[in-house]
Amino acid sequence: MEPDRSATTVMPDEAGQPGQPGQPGQPGQPRQPGQTVPTTQTVRAVLTDGRVVELRPLGPDDLDDLLRLHQDLPERDTYLRFFTTHPVGLPELLGPLVRPGDAHRVTVGAFAGPTPGQTLIGAAHCEVLSDPAEAEVAIVVDHRQQAHGLGTLLLEHLASAARRRGVRRFVAEVLTENAAMVRVFRDAGLPMTMRLAGSSYLVTLRLTEDGAGDAGYASYAAAVGERERLADVASLSALLRPRSVAVVGASRRPDAVGHAVLANLLAGGYTGTAHAVNPHADVVADVRCFPSARDLPAGVDLAVLCVPAAAVAQAAEECGERGVHALVVVTSGVTDHPERANALRAAVRKYGMRMVGPNCLGVVNTAEDVRLNATFARGPAPTGRVGVVTQSGGVGIALLEQFAAVELGVSSMVSTGDKFDVSSNDLLMWWQRDDATDLAVVYVESFGNPRKFGLLARALAARKPVLAVRTGTSEVARRAAASHTAASATPAVNRDALFDQAGVLAMDNLGDVVATACVLSWQPLPTGNRVAVIGNVGGIGVLAADACARQGLTLPELNEVTRAELRSLLPPTASLRNPVDTTADVPDEIFHRCVRAVLDDPGVDSVLVLTAPTAVTDPLPRLADEVPWELGLPVVAVRVGQTALVDALHPTDPTAGRPVPVFSDPANAAVALGKAVRYGSWRNRPAGTVPDLPNIDVDAARALVAEFLTAHPDGGWLDPEGVVMLLGHVGLPVAGVRVARNADEAVMAFHEVGRPVALKAAAADVLHKSRAGGVLLNLSDEAGVRDGFGVLHRRFGSALTGVVVQPMAAPGRELLVGVSGDPMFGPLVAFGLGGVDTDLIGDRTHRLAPLTDLDAREMLTALRAGPALFGERADPRLDTDGIVNVLLRVGRLAELVPEVAELDLNPVVATTSSCVVVDARVRLAPAEPGDPFLRRLPT
Known part of the structure; x- marks a missing residue:
C-alpha cells in the first residue's frame, strides 16, 4: 500500500556547501532488512554557523513540539511540505511518526537552546515501503533556522539510522519549484538519481554500496567532511579567536594557576577584552573582578576555568547561563570522579558550549589580531607558523620552549587534556583553513575516532606536513589472539598503519619533531x-x-x-x-x-x-x-x-x-x-583508488554471516565449507575443497577434486595445522586417502570434526593475508610471508581498510623481503597482480562485512602465473555497523 503523500513530502532548507570528491570510504553497512536496531542515543552536532544542536529520535512526548513545528511554518513552506496550504488532520498525519516501537518509521529531531526547555527546530523521518530496503523521506526545518545546514545534518543522521534498519534507498517526491530541497539532496553527496514526473521530481538516494566499489561514497565522505570543517571552524572561533575572555578563578596569589593564566593573557597583549572572576577580590592584575560567572557582561566568548575540581561543574553551569560560548577547563581532578565529570558534561551539553579539557594547559593563538595566551606556561608563547595539539600539558610546554629556541614558534596550540569535547580532529579541521599555519604537530595518547582522524589528517597532509609523536609503542601486553593475523594486530600496529596511510610523519621523541619541523619549515x-x-x-x-x-x-x-x-x-x-x-x-x-x-x-x-x-x-x-x-x-x-x-x-x-x-x-x-x-x-604519489572489483556478491556474503550469527549469537569460527562459500562471494581464488566426515566420504572427495590431494584436519582449537600434524600431502590413491583419514583420527580423536580434501597446489611462494577487526580503527589488513614459520619470520606489513590499489601494491614492497620477492630483480617473478587482487578483495570483505572479526589466509600460494588461497580460517562476531563519517561531537 502506498503511504499518504502528504505525510512524506519535503520542504526546503539551505544546506552547507557541497564538498569535492575526496578520500575513499562509505557509510556504515546496514543490517539485513527487517533486523531490529538499538535506539539511537542523543548526539550533539554543529551547524555551519557554529551553534551546537542536539539530535535524537522523537517519541510520543514530542508530538506537541512536532505539531507546533509544522503549524508555525509560513504558508509557502506549508505548501511545499504538504502540496497544499491547508493540510487536514495534522495530528493524525504526524502521530504515527512518533509512535514507539514502529519498525517501519524512523524520525529524528533537532533541538536548540538550553535544557530543559529546548526547542524542536527541525525533523526528518522516513517510512519503509513495501520493499523493506526502500523508504520515503521527508524533512522539515523551522523557517527561522534555515540557511545553516540543518536539513543536510538531519538527512545524514536519518540515513545512518535507516541503514542500521536495512534501508538501502531513500525516495522522495519534490515539487519542481522546491529548488532548496533538491539542493539539500544533491549536497548530501550520496549517489542520486532524479526523474521528472509532471510538476514533481522523483528522487532516489542510494545509502549503501553495491560491493563493487563506488566513487559516489568518496564524494559522500568528502561532502560530509567539508560540511563538518565549515561548522567546526565556526564553532572553534570562540576558543581560538575570542573577542572576550574571562578567567574564572583568577587569583591574587602569584603561585596560583588562575593568576598565571590571567597574567599570561595580559602580558601577551591580548587584543580582546579580559575579565576576571573572583568572589573575594575587587581587582586582580589591574582587571576588575566579578563575584561569579553569572555576573559577567553579556557576550563573553571564552571562559577559562581555574577553580577547584569540586566547583568546576557549577562554574560551567554559570557560564552557560550567562551565554558564554566556549570553555577551557584547566582544572585537574574532574575526570577521576564520575559525578564531577558527568555534571561538567551535562552543563556543556545543556548550553551548547564547546570545551577544551579538563586537565589541560590551555590554548594559544599568536595571530597579530588575537594574541591569545590562555595558558599557565612559563613566559610568552613564541610566534610562528606551527600548529600544536597535545593531550599532555607537559609536552605542550616542552614544544613551546623548544620551538622558541629554534626560532620557529607556534601559530596556535591547544592542550586537549582529558578530551571531553575538543580533540585533535577539531584542530586538523581548523588548520586546514588557517593560512597562518604551515605545519601541524600532534601528540595523542588515545584516539576517540581514529577513522575520522585518518580522513582529516590525510586531507591536511595533502597541503601541510603533519607530525605526530608515537606513544605506547613498546607494549608489554598484547591482545590475546587466536590467529596469526590477530596476533600481529596491536594498538601500536593499528596506529602506525593509520599514520602511514594518512601521510602523518611519526616520531619517537620530541627532538625528532623539532628537527623535522625545522627542515620542513625552512627547506624545499x-x-x-x-x-x-x-x-x-x-x-x-x-x-x-x-x-x-x-x-x-x-x-x-x-x-x-x-x-x-x-x-x-x-x-x-x-x-x-x-x-x-x-x-x-x-x-x-x-x-x-x-x-x-x-x-x-x-x-x-x-x-x-x-x-x-x-x-x-x-x-x-x-x-x-x-x-x-x-x-x-x-x-x-x-x-x-x-x-x-x-x-x-x-x-x-x-x-x-x-x-x-x-x-x-x-x-x-x-x-x-x-x-x-x-x-x-x-x-x-598518486592518491590511489578503491577499484571496482567484479564478482562480489555482498548480499550473499551478508546473508551467510547473518545466518551463522543467528545460530551462534556470540559468534565463532566458520566451518571449512562456510569459509569457502564466504570467500567465494567476494571472488577470492580458493583451492577446491571437500569436507569429509569419515573415510568413505574422504575417498569420494578424492575422486571429485583430482589427484594428488592433501588431507587437513578440521579440529577445534587447532591453529597451526601443519605444526600439529594435521596436514598430509601428496596422497595419490584411495588407500593413501583412507589410511590418512585414520592417521588424523588417531591424532586428534574426538576433537576431529572431519577432514578437508583439497587438490595439491602447485609449488610456489607461501604468503599470509589476513584481517583483524578493531571496533575503533576498523579492519586491519595484514600481509606477509606465510607457511609454518610465519610467526618465526614475522615479516609483515599492515594497512587499514578500505584498501586502495596503491595501498595493496605498497604492501608488497613494504616487506623486508619485498625487494627480493617483488623488486625488479626478483627471480622468479611472482604473479603480483594476483596477489594484489587477493589483498583488495580481502580488504573489501572486511570493509563490507564488519562481522569478520578475524580472517587468516595461510598459506596463499603464489606462482609466476597464479595466486591461490590454500587454507583459510574466519571468525565471525556480532558487530554494530558504524558510520565513521557521521557528524557528532563527543558524548
Whole structure:
C-alpha cells in the first residue's frame, strides 16, 4: 500500500556547501532488512554557523513540539511540505511518526537552546515501503533556522539510522519549484538519481554500496567532511579567536594557576577584552573582578576555568547561563570522579558550549589580531607558523620552549587534556583553513575516532606536513589472539598503519619533531631520496653515510662532470666519492664552490653538509649565502661541537635565501631529512583508488554471516565449507575443497577434486595445522586417502570434526593475508610471508581498510623481503597482480562485512602465473555497523 503523500513530502532548507570528491570510504553497512536496531542515543552536532544542536529520535512526548513545528511554518513552506496550504488532520498525519516501537518509521529531531526547555527546530523521518530496503523521506526545518545546514545534518543522521534498519534507498517526491530541497539532496553527496514526473521530481538516494566499489561514497565522505570543517571552524572561533575572555578563578596569589593564566593573557597583549572572576577580590592584575560567572557582561566568548575540581561543574553551569560560548577547563581532578565529570558534561551539553579539557594547559593563538595566551606556561608563547595539539600539558610546554629556541614558534596550540569535547580532529579541521599555519604537530595518547582522524589528517597532509609523536609503542601486553593475523594486530600496529596511510610523519621523541619541523619549515621538499654528503671532516662523513642508510636514504655515485669539477678544486688527498671529503684545510670559498658543484649534479635530490671549524677555516657561517636556492634542493648541515640539537643559519639577506638547519649530530640530521623525503614522496604519489572489483556478491556474503550469527549469537569460527562459500562471494581464488566426515566420504572427495590431494584436519582449537600434524600431502590413491583419514583420527580423536580434501597446489611462494577487526580503527589488513614459520619470520606489513590499489601494491614492497620477492630483480617473478587482487578483495570483505572479526589466509600460494588461497580460517562476531563519517561531537 502506498503511504499518504502528504505525510512524506519535503520542504526546503539551505544546506552547507557541497564538498569535492575526496578520500575513499562509505557509510556504515546496514543490517539485513527487517533486523531490529538499538535506539539511537542523543548526539550533539554543529551547524555551519557554529551553534551546537542536539539530535535524537522523537517519541510520543514530542508530538506537541512536532505539531507546533509544522503549524508555525509560513504558508509557502506549508505548501511545499504538504502540496497544499491547508493540510487536514495534522495530528493524525504526524502521530504515527512518533509512535514507539514502529519498525517501519524512523524520525529524528533537532533541538536548540538550553535544557530543559529546548526547542524542536527541525525533523526528518522516513517510512519503509513495501520493499523493506526502500523508504520515503521527508524533512522539515523551522523557517527561522534555515540557511545553516540543518536539513543536510538531519538527512545524514536519518540515513545512518535507516541503514542500521536495512534501508538501502531513500525516495522522495519534490515539487519542481522546491529548488532548496533538491539542493539539500544533491549536497548530501550520496549517489542520486532524479526523474521528472509532471510538476514533481522523483528522487532516489542510494545509502549503501553495491560491493563493487563506488566513487559516489568518496564524494559522500568528502561532502560530509567539508560540511563538518565549515561548522567546526565556526564553532572553534570562540576558543581560538575570542573577542572576550574571562578567567574564572583568577587569583591574587602569584603561585596560583588562575593568576598565571590571567597574567599570561595580559602580558601577551591580548587584543580582546579580559575579565576576571573572583568572589573575594575587587581587582586582580589591574582587571576588575566579578563575584561569579553569572555576573559577567553579556557576550563573553571564552571562559577559562581555574577553580577547584569540586566547583568546576557549577562554574560551567554559570557560564552557560550567562551565554558564554566556549570553555577551557584547566582544572585537574574532574575526570577521576564520575559525578564531577558527568555534571561538567551535562552543563556543556545543556548550553551548547564547546570545551577544551579538563586537565589541560590551555590554548594559544599568536595571530597579530588575537594574541591569545590562555595558558599557565612559563613566559610568552613564541610566534610562528606551527600548529600544536597535545593531550599532555607537559609536552605542550616542552614544544613551546623548544620551538622558541629554534626560532620557529607556534601559530596556535591547544592542550586537549582529558578530551571531553575538543580533540585533535577539531584542530586538523581548523588548520586546514588557517593560512597562518604551515605545519601541524600532534601528540595523542588515545584516539576517540581514529577513522575520522585518518580522513582529516590525510586531507591536511595533502597541503601541510603533519607530525605526530608515537606513544605506547613498546607494549608489554598484547591482545590475546587466536590467529596469526590477530596476533600481529596491536594498538601500536593499528596506529602506525593509520599514520602511514594518512601521510602523518611519526616520531619517537620530541627532538625528532623539532628537527623535522625545522627542515620542513625552512627547506624545499626533496623530490627523491638521493643524498650527497660533503664535508671537511672525513670521519663524520662515515657516520653520516651510515645514518642516511638507516633512514632509507641512498648516497649515489656523483657523475663524471661533478667529479671533474671537484678534482679541479680539491687537493689530491681529497675523496671525490659520495660522501665527499674536501679535507679540513680547504679555504671557505673553495668549500662553497664544491657544495655548489654537488648541488648541480642531476643525480642528487638533497645535500648534507658537514663542517668542523679549524684555526684556519670555518665554511659554515656563509653557507646559507652561497647555496643556489633557485635549484630548489634542500640543504641541511652538521656542525661538529655544536651544543644545541639544531640551530638556524640565516642568510645575510633573508629575501635572497633560506635558513639552513644546522644539527649537532649527523644522526639527527638524517632522521629529519629522511622524514622530509618520506613526506615529499607521499605527497607526490598518486592518491590511489578503491577499484571496482567484479564478482562480489555482498548480499550473499551478508546473508551467510547473518545466518551463522543467528545460530551462534556470540559468534565463532566458520566451518571449512562456510569459509569457502564466504570467500567465494567476494571472488577470492580458493583451492577446491571437500569436507569429509569419515573415510568413505574422504575417498569420494578424492575422486571429485583430482589427484594428488592433501588431507587437513578440521579440529577445534587447532591453529597451526601443519605444526600439529594435521596436514598430509601428496596422497595419490584411495588407500593413501583412507589410511590418512585414520592417521588424523588417531591424532586428534574426538576433537576431529572431519577432514578437508583439497587438490595439491602447485609449488610456489607461501604468503599470509589476513584481517583483524578493531571496533575503533576498523579492519586491519595484514600481509606477509606465510607457511609454518610465519610467526618465526614475522615479516609483515599492515594497512587499514578500505584498501586502495596503491595501498595493496605498497604492501608488497613494504616487506623486508619485498625487494627480493617483488623488486625488479626478483627471480622468479611472482604473479603480483594476483596477489594484489587477493589483498583488495580481502580488504573489501572486511570493509563490507564488519562481522569478520578475524580472517587468516595461510598459506596463499603464489606462482609466476597464479595466486591461490590454500587454507583459510574466519571468525565471525556480532558487530554494530558504524558510520565513521557521521557528524557528532563527543558524548
